[in-house]
Amino acid sequence: MNKLLTLTIASEIFLLLPFSIIFFTNKKTKKNILxxxxxxxxxxxxxxxAIDDLNNHYIDANIGLGLAFMFTWVYALIALIIAIILVVRKKRKNNSSKE
Known part of the structure; x- marks a missing residue:
């Protein structure tokens, strides 16, 4: 398998992980659409x-593709931090309501 394709799939899964955590902790449908x-x-x-780079074989370095990877990784990291904060808040809220 192509190295670019493998890295793209891994990056998209890394992006999907925090959004799935937020999706399952949130029960409001309007927020899920957002x-x-x-x-x-x-x-x-x-x-x-990535699809453009696979279809058109560029001779020079594709700086836009590198920036897209960086954007996706930073975006996924920020989403993961938000997901962790939401899970911790929900746990604390459930623990305080039980007492």
Missing amino acids: LLLFLIIGGGPLLYL
Whole structure:
């Protein structure tokens, strides 16, 4: 398998992980629609540029593809931090309501 394809799939899974955590901890449907929009914003540029790079074999370095990877990784990291904060808040709220 192509190294670019493997790295793209791994990056998209890394992006999907925090959004799935937020999706399963949140029960409001309006927020889930907004969450889907944020997921598309985070993964769209990488998918577009990876498909473009696979179809057109560029001779020079594709700086846009590197920036798309960096954007996706930073976006996924920020989403993961938000997901962890939401899970911790929900746990604390459930523990305080039991007491």
